[in-house]
Amino acid sequence: MGAPYIDYIIGDARLIPPGQDASYSEKVVRLPDTFLVSDRNRTVAGPTPTRAESGLPAEGFVFCCFNNSYKITPAVFELWMRLLERIDGSVLWLFEDNAVAAANLRREAKARGIAARRLVFACRTPRLADHLARYRLADLFLDTLPYNAHVTTIDALWTGLPVLTRMGATFAGRVAGSLLHAAGLPELVTQTPEEYEARAHRLATSPAELAAIRARLSANHLSHALFDTDRFRRHIETAYATMRARSRRGLPAEAFSVDGVK
Secondary structure (H helix, E strand, O other), X not given: OOOOOOOEEEEEOOOOOOOOHHHOOOEEEEEOOXXXXXOOOOOOOOOOOOOHHHOOOOOOOEEEEOOOHHHOOHHHHHHHHHHHHHOOOOEEEEEOOOHHHHHHHHHHHHHOOOOHHHEEEEOOOOOHHXXXXXXXXXXXXXXXXXXOOOHXXXXXXXXXXXEEEEOOOOHXXXXXXXXXXXXOOHHHEEOOHHHHHHHHHHHHOOHHHHHHHHHHHHHHXXXXXXXXXXXXXXXXXXXXXXXXXXXXXXXXXXXXEOOOOO
């Protein structure tokens, strides 16, 4: 933040790798799993809406990205359009919170030889539970860079939808990678545009591999750190207690890491 009155920034070793502390005005506190808390008590509405109710075609692979439209850069969009071109019948399901942005994206798709109908837009729902339920209709979430999905990554994973991301160089572009490692899915974290595109294509054309990832994600819900809210609570409370103890002794803020607790 660059503000002298903010002592600490909460992170983790993947979000802020060792050696990057000098890039932050705050002292870095690294939690052992991930920096972002997930509420394991959230409900997902049922039943799942139909494809027709959601504006999706009856058949075909559904790539999904419910990130805000301002996160979609030309480079990311170009890559997505190549995937649609290569995979017959596939669609890209996006979140519409801005009619102008939706119209612009359809226009850019047509300029790249992709029919506008292959971009499907989901409108805002009154209840979060209804929004989460429609994630079940998608096959693979495609993340953005340089600004990843943050809470949106947790939303997708909580509903059982795999998220494919690419690690960036900054905090905002490393969040999804941190969350995926905490969910036990490190193979969905890529490093280059080429690797990201190749992995997306492989998963879209390898139903058995994608099904295995979905099964592991479902099994990991109650066993991995991302969805263990109380484990996160113990870690963050340990961090706060350490900060407070230093302050009470009159010591300045200092970087430290929290050990994992059971």
